[in-house]
Amino acid sequence: MAILCAGQLMVILDGTIVNVALPSIQSDLGFSQSSLAWVVNAYLIPFGGLLLLSGRFGDLIGRKRVFTTGLTVFTAASLLCGLAQSPGMLLVSRFVQGVGGAVTSSVTLAMIVTMFTEPKERAKAIGVYSFVQSAGGTIGLLAGGVLTQAISWHWIFFVNVPIGVVAVLMAARKLSAERGTGLGKSTDVVGAVLITAALMGAVYTIVETADYGWGSSHTLGFGLGSIALIIAFVVRQLKAEAPLLPPRMFRLRNVSGALGTHTLMISGMFSFQFLAVLYMQNVLGFDQVQTGFGVVPVSILIGLMSLFLSPRLIARFGAKTVLLAALVLIVIGLGAMGQVSANGAYFTDVFPATLPLGIGFGMAMPSLAGLAMSGATPKDSGLASGMFNTMQQVGAALGLAILSTLAASHAKNLIADGTASGTAYTSGYQLAFRVAACFVLGAAVVAVTVLRTPPKPQAAPAVSAQPAKDTASA
Incomplete structure (x- = not known):
């Protein structure tokens, strides 16, 4: 479990550790404002595109082999990212990193579920896995600021190398090997x-x-x-x-509805860290460490809600009701960010928005995952899980591309008309946050019109009440 979580931590950490260092990378390597998003997207696109295929390879050739291969590729690519001296080298290395991240991440949850078959133990294991994902975001933001300011942005990638080497060696020794079904026409x-x-x-x-x-x-x-x-x-x-995405999956109402809701929500929400970092550094004048601490409240709230409060709310009110409340909170948070000022301050402009954003996203993710899986048959549950993770990456990449381009284009036009740079940048961020709020509002519309509340399970006999409770928790 520790080895699997270490590998997943690296992958998640790398998705956020770059955000705080983006301005330093831009000034050092000469990225334009619009192309800067590719430092993130070059990682996200292969990650999202290869999750399903990588998971299929895990079934065919063995999950341990896929996990260790992905971790090796990710570690080597991290070294190349740290050594990059040009935009081209960094982007190519980030692309390879995304490939390694997809291969590693695609089989991690499946291995955990296979390892822990007893309901109570499986629930604990998935809780730890979820906590690691949330903690990875927080650690990445803090570590990115500290390493960039204390040493240089190159070390946000070098830090992966010793962790990756140890994890690969331990995985080779400790993880149980399993025989796959063999390669064939199904790939x-x-x-x-x-x-x-x-x-x-x-x-x-x-x-x-x-x-x-x-x-x-x-x-x-x-x-x-x-x-x-x-x-x-x-x-x-x-x-x-044997298609990568069988068309029958989209005929499952809750699966397709959850995928659409998830994609729109992530497209709006993922822009927060990217644009908030730029606002705090370019407008408020924060350094990397201050910026890292500035967005930490969102990650902490997401982790706390996902682990402790959201499961209770879903059990009491239902996943769809909790999801709708969560989406409203996210819209409020992004709307608040759409009002940031060129002469603002963190505790009046940014911090108030972090509360509804963190609480809302921490409520939304467990609800969406439950709805997506409730619409899939046991035969398609693994595929539904892969589709859910894939659409998260797709939504993040496309949303970031659209919103960062809107912000950059708007600011560029204002500067050309003689507007001060701080005011122009702020106006661009405001526009992007408002459009992001519209994306999440669209997600709420999809949720209301497409998603259906899953039927409640039949009451279990008294003798089996405790196991049924454990299964529900899992």
Whole structure:
């Protein structure tokens, strides 16, 4: 359990540790404001595109082999990221890091569920796993600020290397090997390549609109190319013997509804850390450590809600009711961030928004996961879990691309008209936060119209009441 959580901690930590160091990376390597999002997206896109295929490989060739391979790739790529001296080298290394992260993360939860079969133990193990994910976000924000300010941004990547080496060696010795079903026609490599290329093309198109404009031949050409790849992926899924995303999954109402809600919510929520970091550093003048502590309240609240309060609320009021309340809180938080001032202060502009954002997101994630899994049959539960994780990465990448581009383009136009840079940047962030709130509002609309409250389980006989309670907790 410790080895698996160490690997997952590295993957989660790397998703947030970069955020605080973005301004330093930008000034050192010469990234433009709009292309800076690619430091994050170069990691997220292969991560989201390869989760399903990596999980399938775990079933085919053995999860231990997949886990150790992914962890090795991730560790080596972290070293290359730390050594990067140009934007191109950093982005390529981040892409490889995303591949390693996807391979590692895709089988971690499946291995934990396989290891702990007794309901009470499984519930504890999944609780620890969830806590590690939340703690990884907090540690990443703090470590990113401390390492960047005390040494340099290169060390936010170097810190992964000793942890990764130890985890790989321990995994090889301690994890039990399991035989897979064997490689065959069921591996949809073509589907994975198509969807990854389509997503990369779509995000690239959106990011580059800040330089080329929405109606340019560059934007239209790459946009149409991305759409063509998506269509090819859909056709592939309809014809493939064992598709990466079987069309039948989208006929399951709660699965498709939860995926749509999840994607829109993540598209709006994920922008908070990226844009809030830029606001605190570019407008409020925070250093890296101050910025890290500035967004920590959100991560702490998410962890506390996910572990302790959300399960009780869901048991009492139902997952859909809790989800809707959570989405309202997130909209309120993002709306508050849409009112930040160029002459503002942390405790009047940013901190009040962290409370509804942290509480709302901590309530939303367990609710959404439960609704998604309730709509899947036992035969499709593993696939539904993979789709849920994949859409989280897709929503994060696309939302960040859209919102960061909106903020950069708006600020650029204002500066060109003679507006002071601080005021222009603030106006761009305000616009992006308001659009993010609209994304989450759209998620609430999908939740209300598509999701259905799962039927309550039949009451168990008195003799089996305690095991039934344990299973519900799990």
